[in-house]
Amino acid sequence: MKKIKVLEIIQTIGIGGAETVMLNTACFLDKSRFDVHALVVGGGALLEKLPQCGVAVDKFTFSKRYNLDLIKFIRHLIRKHDIDIVHTHLSRMNTYGFVATRFTRATNVMTVHGLTEFSGFLGRMYYSTFGRVSGKIVTVSDILANQFKAATGIKSDKIAVIPNGIDPERFGQEFNREDTLKRFGIPLDAKVVLAVGNIREIKGYELLIDSLAGIADKEPRLAVVICGGDYAGYKNILDELIDKHRLSDRIYFTDFVPDIEVLYAAADLYALTSISEGFSLTTVEAMASSKAVISTDCVGPRDIIDNGRDGIIIPERDPELFGKAMLELIRDDKRRSELGRAARQKVEGRYSIQKSVNAFEQLFVSLVN
Numbered sequence: 001m002k003k004i005k006v007l008e009i010i011q012t013i014g015i016g017g018a019e020t021v022m023l024n025t026a027c028f029l030d031k032s033r034f035d036v037h038a039l040v041v042g043g044g045a046l047l048e049k050l051p052q053c054g055v056a057v058d059k060f061t062f063s064k065r066y067n068l069d070l071i072k073f074i075r076h077l078i079r080k081h082d083i084d085i086v087h088t089h090l091s092r093m094n095t096y097g098f099v100a101t102r103f104t105r106a107t108n109v110m111t112v113h114g115l116t117e118f119s120g121f122l123g124r125m126y127y128s129t130f131g132r133v134s135g136k137i138v139t140v141s142d143i144l145a146n147q148f149k150a151a152t153g154i155k156s157d158k159i160a161v162i163p164n165g166i167d168p169e170r171f172g173q174e175f176n177r178e179d180t181l182k183r184f185g186i187p188l189d190a191k192v193v194l195a196v197g198n199i200r201e202i203k204g205y206e207l208l209i210d211s212l213a214g215i216a217d218k219e220p221r222l223a224v225v226i227c228g229g230d231y232a233g234y235k236n237i238l239d240e241l242i243d244k245h246r247l248s249d250r251i252y253f254t255d256f257v258p259d260i261e262v263l264y265a266a267a268d269l270y271a272l273t274s275i276s277e278g279f280s281l282t283t284v285e286a287m288a289s290s291k292a293v294i295s296t297d298c299v300g301p302r303d304i305i306d307n308g309r310d311g312i313i314i315p316e317r318d319p320e321l322f323g324k325a326m327l328e329l330i331r332d333d334k335r336r337s338e339l340g341r342a343a344r345q346k347v348e349g350r351y352s353i354q355k356s357v358n359a360f361e362q363l364f365v366s367l368v369n
Helices: 017-028 046-052 068-081 091-101 121-133 142-152 177-183 205-215 235-245 261-266 281-288 300-304 319-331 333-350 353-368
Strands: 004-012 034-042 056-060 085-089 107-112 136-139 159-161 191-196 222-227 251-254 269-272 293-296 312-314
Touching: 004 017, 004 068, 004 091, 004 353, 017 034, 017 046, 017 085, 017 281, 017 353, 034 046, 034 068, 046 056, 056 068, 068 091, 085 091, 085 353, 091 107, 091 121, 107 353, 121 142, 136 142, 136 353, 142 159, 142 300, 177 261, 191 205, 191 261, 191 281, 191 319, 205 222, 205 235, 205 319, 222 319, 261 281, 269 281, 269 319, 281 293, 281 300, 281 333, 293 300, 293 319, 312 319, 319 333
Parallel strands: 004 034, 004 085, 034 056, 085 107, 107 136, 136 159, 191 222, 191 269, 222 251, 269 293, 293 312
Antiparallel strands: none
């Protein structure tokens, strides 16, 4: 049987949720049935990670904001590799991928990772116009799919819901907690609240900082660790807020950590304070690490967490409510353990990377056939 040839495309300079999904899809597709190539627009760690799992990768650098050369380059790759499926991620590459595949043998598949991709006028106009004649649009949660349909008018038969997946074995390991805390300069007796995600406004870290400020004197050992790259300089704003609350000795920043599983293992609690999340891969990673998760009610986690059973969702963006919930969980070892066990069970049954990749395999086969 002839292999189906897939071209995965993303624009990036670092590693975030969309990049992780693209990497996992490219690496875990059945190589006996699929021949996978990748195009990274920009740069970053994907250029190293993709070849490590046997995926050939090309790079394209923008010389200006809109570049017709990228369309030409994608078409060149389609011809060169006899591509069947062009799978793009995030709105900008979804646009280029759609245009580039017109009048070629390839079918385009675009993955929408979050609400912000179609919340503005241009995004809604693009998807409502071109989504109707695309091969398929993938959303990463049912809630996101419903919002997408309401905003764009695209019918259900054009949309496939494929939740992101992770490798449960990677996040189910035990590590020496003391070594991890020493590595990142965190006090050995700290009660660690972990947050993972690049430092951007949409991640809502101000809420986490304000929440800690309200309970810091009630739990002196409480420490917050924020793990993510500062690619837009937004950390300066957070630093000002931290100084205002006099929390510089209670909040620790790390850059991107390749072996992030060691930080999950060392944490006592995981906090997600995002304003909007299409899915939240980090929430699933924390749950796979058997950690209790407390999250804002920001679409993606609402689709993942069964509130009160395998995590806690705070309905309002209120530092007092969020801080109170953090304090209660930090002080209740039994409750955290119960939530963590239930969270791990859910991930094993619903959010494995193999389940996600199998869904993409079935989608790609159906489109080629």
